[in-house]
Amino acid sequence: MTARDAINRAHPLWVAFIVHRLSGLALALFLPLHFWILSLAMTDPARLDGLLGFTERGIVKTAEFGLVFLLAIHMFGGLRLMAPEFLPWRAPHKTLAAAAAAVSFLLACLFLMRAL
């Protein structure tokens, strides 16, 4: 890779950007699956019960922790962007980005502790 291709993205706001983008993509991929499982309540209740039983497993609980984390970080990441754009703030951007990550992690951990 040459100097022209490799720009230094090692700063918190770029990381916050990529986390927001990737969490959004991951949620977009998850949602069709989510709605399909919900639809089973009407089309195939027995299969839905089977899938709900599956969610009692530890590995699925951990995956759900990831899901809640993605949801939380995407939401707070979005709020972080909207705050400087729609409120008259001179933004302490890095603090907002760090706070978004911290609150998301806290929420996801609380969810996991309740689930386990």
Place this chain on the structure above:
Amino acid sequence: MPVKTHQVTIVRSSDAATEFEVPAHDNQTVLDVVSWIQQYADPTLSYRFACRVGMCGSCAMTVNGVPRWTCRTHISKVLQDGAVEIGPLRNLPVVKDLTVDMDPFFDKWIAAEGVHHESRTRHDDIAPIDASDPARVEASAGIECINCAVCYAACDTVTANDSYLGPAALQRGWTLLNDAKDAGHDAILEAVSGTGGCHNCHSMGSCTALCPNELDPMSAIAGLKRETAKSFFKRRR
């Protein structure tokens, strides 16, 4: 005693790089290194500089993947195991070696209405300016930009979208929008809300993180987003 040297790679085009061994000196800047190569090793090397003190904005290059003013960057700060890679700025056409064509950058300043819109004639009094007025504070922050294009080269949105006006041009628009002496309010909002306008910005923040003058183009663009949104809803009403 052997002379201490730096291993310097100059990226001269997308598929060519030349290596040089440059004698090390105290208080040596990246621009000093490039100048040594041009004067003592390869007179065909093209690069651009003028003031050497961080005022003119003409010597920006990509140093180890980061756009920087070469005149204000000490080589000791960027050396990695005694080596450094220097290339032209990203996102602009290369004229030759380390020299880029700045035309697209300045064309976008004009496209963002980054030009003076006169509000008075020479026969009128000068507009009174209150330095503590919040709008003036915004304008005063932005006028320190010296058009070096470091933010433009740092921006991944510019890389992905040719028509995007970029951080410097949009910050210029925001500065003039807040300047009581400029009468271009509507023209600026119109210019920065179009296809390549402020709403393309993904708030990656590389412009703000890397601006050598410590300006904050990302917040300026956020301000434009706010004002264009306000203007949109006002017109709809």
